Amino acid sequence: MTTNKDAFSDYLQLEKKYSPHTVNAYLNDVISFESFNAIHFDQENVEQVNYGQIRNWIVSLVDSGISNSSVNRKIASLKAFYKFLLKIKQIEINPLLKHKALKVPKTLQIPFSEKEVEEALSQMQNPQGFEAIRNKLIVDLFYTTGVRRTELIHLKKINVDLAKNTIKVLGKRNKERILPLLPIVANQFLLYGQERLNLAVIVDADYFFLTKKGLKLNDSFVYRLINSYFSTVSEKVKKSPHILRHTFATHLLNNGADLNSVKELLGHSSLASTQIYTHNSLSELKKVYQEAHPRGQK
Structure with missing residues (x-):
């Protein structure tokens, strides 16, 4: 049976034309949240979560020491997953709809002279x-x-x-x-x-x-x-x-x-x-x- 993750993977590859590397990164981020949700909320079905649960995951990511830009990338993957679920009518509300990305300090890329x-x-x-x-x-x-x-x-x-x-x-x-x-x-x-x-x-x-x-x-x-x-x-x-x-x-x-x-x-x-x-x-x-x-x- 085709799962929502399988369908999401097909969507990223066939419709969005993302590279295999990018598709794997998106799926790994979704799976990472699934694992967190199963451990901390005893809930494997991430299709039915609220923003509070996602917020807890974000806090745990920040506490683990990874950069804000890396956290934002993981959240972008999850947001794309929920937008896809909305598209195929598996959910009615995107729990990340009002989420604001974490602030990332701007780094100036200095070119060679x-x-x-x-x-x-x-x-x-x-x-x-x-x-x-x-x-x-x-x-x-x-x-x-x-x-x-x-x-x-x-x-x-x-x-x-x-x-x-x-x-x-x-x-x-x-x-x-x-x-x-x-x-x-x-x-x-x-x-x-x-x-x-x-x-x-x-x-x-x-x-x-x-x-x-x-x-x-x-x-x-x-x-x-x-x-x-x-x-x-x-x-x-x-x-x-x-x-x-x-x-x-x-x-x-x-x-x-x-x-x-x-x-x-x-x-x-x-x-x-x-x-x-x-x-x-x-x-x-x-x-x-x-x-x-x-x-x-x-």
């Missing part, structure tokens, strides 16, 4: 061998396209079109977008492609970026790669693929790109997501304004 990027890339001039050529291409691709880490990892060989100097990536909620390649980066694709052909073994042949053993890259590998190259040129706390994506957007805006174009390149569904990158471009704009205006130096 243009000088830091240039210094990182200068370490990689004239790369020799498969790994060095691949690593330089990965850094350049993050910086020149703003691609997400998971999009880079899952880039398929078939979706690299060097005749048109474009790549097609699969973003959040399975949304595809086509990204243009700068000629200098397209040339690196050709160079890497030639080295890739010389691998002794290729296991994950469909994927474009591989390890020297012919396997698809993973999240931690790509994180370590970016962190290692930028650790020598930057003292910023965070040196990750996401910061490089953030850097891509900030540098475009600083150099006159319009917000809508950056939104499309990043694959954001709304301008609100892109506007977080305007903090740094605003400081650059103030600097230019102060230097250029006749009264700016007075």
Whole structure:
């Protein structure tokens, strides 16, 4: 018999087009609340709970020491579950309808400066061998396209079109977008492609970026790669693929790109997501304004 959780899982995958990883995260959060409810309220049926019971779970999560942002993510999963139950008429009232998310301190994502990027890339001039050529291409691709880490990892060989100097990536909620390649980066694709052909073994042949053993890259590998190259040129706390994506957007805006174009390149569904990158471009704009205006130096 199909349970509400099974139906919820199908809904997330088939209608919402969420990735398997996201679906599992949602279901694990619902199951976590189920377990809490069974232990503390002797009630396994979470379809018939009140907000007081959920509030107790929230308090226990906070007391366990996890961050407010992590608690909010778990509650978002539960809220999505109850919205689904409303949709299929299994409940009449969403117990989380009036819940307000816990406050999360805003953390400013500080991008790399243009000088830091240039210094990182200068370490990689004239790369020799498969790994060095691949690593330089990965850094350049993050910086020149703003691609997400998971999009880079899952880039398929078939979706690299060097005749048109474009790549097609699969973003959040399975949304595809086509990204243009700068000629200098397209040339690196050709160079890497030639080295890739010389691998002794290729296991994950469909994927474009591989390890020297012919396997698809993973999240931690790509994180370590970016962190290692930028650790020598930057003292910023965070040196990750996401910061490089953030850097891509900030540098475009600083150099006159319009917000809508950056939104499309990043694959954001709304301008609100892109506007977080305007903090740094605003400081650059103030600097230019102060230097250029006749009264700016007075």
